[in-house]
Amino acid sequence: MNSATLVVRDVTKVFDLGAVQVHALRGVTLSIDRGEFVAVMGTSGSGKSTLMNILGCLDLPSAGAYLLEGIPVDQLGRNALATIRNEKIGFVFQGFNLLPRTTALENVELPLLYDRRHRIAAPSSAAEAALVRVGLGDRLDHLPNQLSGGQQQRVAIARALVTAPAIILADEPTGNLDSRTTLEVLAVFQQLNREGMTIVIVTHEPEVARYTSRIVELRDGLVQRDLPVPLPGDAAADLAATRQRVPA
Amino acid sequence: MKWSKLIHVAVQSIARNKMRTLLTMLGIIIGVGSVITMVALGEGSSRDIERQVASLGTNLVMVRAGSSQVGGARGGAGSLINLSMSDVQSLRSGATQLQGVSPEIRVTAQIIAGAQNWNTSVTGVAPEYLSIRNYQVKSGYSFGEREVRTRAKVALLGETVVRELFPGEDPIGAAIRIRNVPFRVIGVLAPKGQSAFGTDQDDIILAPSTTVLYRLGDGKTVRAIVASASSSEQMADAKEEIGTILREAHRIPADGADDFHINDQSEINQMATRITGTLTLLLSAIAAVSLLVGGIGIMNIMLVSVTERTREIGIRLAIGARPVDILAQFLVEAAILSLLGGIIGIAAGLGSAWGIGSLLGISVVVNPIVIIVAVLFTGAVGIFFGFYPARKAANLNPIDALRYE
Numbered sequence: 081m082n083s084a085t086l087v088v089r090d091v092t093k094v095f096d097l098g099a100v101q102v103h104a105l106r107g108v109t110l111s112i113d114r115g116e117f118v119a120v121m122g123t124s125g126s127g128k129s130t131l132m133n134i135l136g137c138l139d140l141p142s143a144g145a146y147l148l149e150g151i152p153v154d155q156l157g158r159n160a161l162a163t164i165r166n167e168k169i170g171f172v173f174q175g176f177n178l179l180p181r182t183t184a185l186e187n188v189e190l191p192l193l194y195d196r197r198h199r200i201a202a203p204s205s206a207a208e209a210a211l212v213r214v215g216l217g218d219r220l221d222h223l224p225n226q227l228s229g230g231q232q233q234r235v236a237i238a239r240a241l242v243t244a245p246a247i248i249l250a251d252e253p254t255g256n257l258d259s260r261t262t263l264e265v266l267a268v269f270q271q272l273n274r275e276g277m278t279i280v281i282v283t284h285e286p287e288v289a290r291y292t293s294r295i296v297e298l299r300d301g302l303v304q305r306d307l308p309v310p311l312p313g314d315a316a317a318d319l320a321a322t323r324q325r326v327p328a
Numbered sequence: 329m330k331w332s333k334l335i336h337v338a339v340q341s342i343a344r345n346k347m348r349t350l351l352t353m354l355g356i357i358i359g360v361g362s363v364i365t366m367v368a369l370g371e372g373s374s375r376d377i378e379r380q381v382a383s384l385g386t387n388l389v390m391v392r393a394g395s396s397q398v399g400g401a402r403g404g405a406g407s408l409i410n411l412s413m414s415d416v417q418s419l420r421s422g423a424t425q426l427q428g429v430s431p432e433i434r435v436t437a438q439i440i441a442g443a444q445n446w447n448t449s450v451t452g453v454a455p456e457y458l459s460i461r462n463y464q465v466k467s468g469y470s471f472g473e474r475e476v477r478t479r480a481k482v483a484l485l486g487e488t489v490v491r492e493l494f495p496g497e498d499p500i501g502a503a504i505r506i507r508n509v510p511f512r513v514i515g516v517l518a519p520k521g522q523s524a525f526g527t528d529q530d531d532i533i534l535a536p537s538t539t540v541l542y543r544l545g546d547g548k549t550v551r552a553i554v555a556s557a558s559s560s561e562q563m564a565d566a567k568e569e570i571g572t573i574l575r576e577a578h579r580i581p582a583d584g585a586d587d588f589h590i591n592d593q594s595e596i597n598q599m600a601t602r603i604t605g606t607l608t609l610l611l612s613a614i615a616a617v618s619l620l621v622g623g624i625g626i627m628n629i630m631l632v633s634v635t636e637r638t639r640e641i642g643i644r645l646a647i648g649a650r651p652v653d654i655l656a657q658f659l660v661e662a663a664i665l666s667l668l669g670g671i672i673g674i675a676a677g678l679g680s681a682w683g684i685g686s687l688l689g690i691s692v693v694v695n696p697i698v699i700i701v702a703v704l705f706t707g708a709v710g711i712f713f714g715f716y717p718a719r720k721a722a723n724l725n726p727i728d729a730l731r732y733e
Contacts, residue, residue, distance in 0.1 A: 194644075
């Protein structure tokens, strides 16, 4: 076994809409190693959302192979996929997707409720630790509507973290945020990545992608470019610089 | 997911929409409530009937003289004078299924006690009569075989007679005159109230059979003989035995018709059973309809809830809930909704049964089995009607659910 966290080989995805067949992915091959921070870019219709759904085990490829930590995911049934999602994948969505009227701590605990193998012994202390890691140790009992957009997204990141997944998948995680909050969230991602977390974010903004270490660009369902970022930005430093420019 | 967590989540989501929850449960509450009310009152009133039937006498068998026929005109039951003290004797000595036998010799007379007078019937009976008819002596004492043998002029008074003849006085030892024959009051009977047929069972004077027959009556007419069977199971045997003995005593040939009638309370019991049966059927119909309506209400609101929470379902599926987890979550929610309605319905039903019962003077009988069945049934209704919405939730595609606006 190599060190790749996930391997995608010749993956295609065809949506049968009755009259027409939409080829969302036409043969994507991709390998992401442990500890990488990858941006998947592409215009709308490039297939990046479809690829994201497949990587996140929310959808299965029409053809091709997908190995997640060596497990041939494309062969699994619904319940086994649910277990994979629970144990190996942490999702961060564009719209935060926190449960309303539920405290930050309970939101973060949520994946552990479905942890059938009880890999994590003390759910609430694990959830608290995850919130501390994203800098929200003092917001445990806040409801989502009492938190700013950036804070909500950090709760979502904590929820993705709490199961100690193999990979965090973030779908346009800064799409709803202003530029300053975007830096805030990216700084959290960079910090987690430095601590060893493998992260894939889907974005169409080059401004966001330049803080990652590798950019995979999709076009018409194929990988068009796959290049490392020569000099990734430092979101925390840029955030500090913005604070200096705008005196409080 | 753990049960405790499932229940916690369900309760949270139910508590979030209090008004909606209450309205949804209303169907179940009304259904269960009305059934509990009716069952409690129904069992109460059938127990009341039983008690009244029992007050007529324990396992009572009644023999009345047959009808006479003079020319073509037939007299009513009892018009024939063919029961006698010797029949009582042959039943006493010959019957094995009977616990007590007593004649009932009845004369109606004007009773005088001091300045008061009252018209009532005086019944001549054997000492066993009290136990056969479930009378009890409240004060004083009853008469025995000796008084019967000596035709003693002693009397036991019912409560009503005491009230009319001795207002505010103790009648024990006092003298009364029946058809100008002086009697001494030796005891007062405990009140029994009205019979199932509305007659006052306390407007009565009991005296030794021989005294009434020979001192007040015509010395031969025994209108009826009452007896009690050893047990309710032996009623049929007892009736048959009485028939055999009396036919023999009256020398009726094998192909001849009885010249007497034997009655018991089985008809009253049958009627009570029939009423209870009809009531039960009616209740079951009400219960079925209201639980059906309540169940549909639950299904409706669960479908609304699933649609409202499509995004939440998407999130749960994305972070690792299996379809069966989602199914369980919504089933538990539906079951709790229904159970809660059932429990409120039981409380409301017991409350209204108690209220109506005390208003109409009907006993209220709370049968724990009915309560347990109601609880189990409402839970089952919730699961049954919650299944379709829950399955709909469980089968959602996580990608679509996450995108749902």
